[in-house]
Amino acid sequence: MRVAIAGAGAVGQSIARELLEGGHEVMLLERSTENFRPGSIPGAQWVHADACELSSLEETGxxxxxxxxxxxxxxKVNLVVSLLTKTEFAVRRVAARVNDPQNEWLFTEAWGVDVAVSTPRMLAAMVEEAVSIGDIVRLMTLRQGQANLVEMTxxxxxxxxxxxxxxxxxxRDTALVAILRKGRVIVPQSDDPLEIGDEMLFITSEEEEHRISALxxxxxGLD
Structure with a gap:
């Protein structure tokens, strides 16, 4: 998979390293000379360019x-990058970092965003997940609220x-996608048993979240 990352700061470089370790092809776009350090991640393609400029994006391919x-x-930059890459270049999948939670409502399909990742929200969810057993915890919103990734222990x-x-x-509109058990990731099959302490990951609509808790x-239907 070929992935372009706009922004080669600490976050962008961390993402690039993870993707390279996974065998993906990575292109880093950075306009700041301070952050433009190809030697720090030699496995990536580095491009000194402004990702908010249409002509620059054209040159990068x-x-x-x-x-x-x-x-x-x-x-603001992340929104512009998302809009340009989605509408002008028809990139199949666009993910955007949300720095200020108050701006999260802007990161929608209208701005070309397929997945919005809010660091403060994710950190808060991780804290909740660490202390909540038997309560539903929303980990991530997918497709602008059309579906959520939630966890229940x-x-x-x-x-x-x-x-x-x-x-x-x-x-309705709910799927059990994984079970985390004692350090293992289990792709659930119909005959797999359920155990106390299982961390169950569901994708569901917001309207159905409360039904998972009841479940x-x-x-x-259980005897």
């Missing part, structure tokens, strides 16, 4: 990228313990 990540520390006393994945009656504490 941004249309050849599968994903663009707007990762600068300026929300099976608490002591849940009627689901000992039952299997096939016994779950999931709400854990008072599941329908």
């Amino acid at each position: 941004i249309e050849t990228c599968d994903v663009v990540i707007a990762a600068t520390g300026d929300d 099976l608490p002591e006393g849940t009627p689901l313990a000992g039952h299997r994945v096939r016994d779950l009656t999931l709400p 854990i504490h008072d599941p329908p």
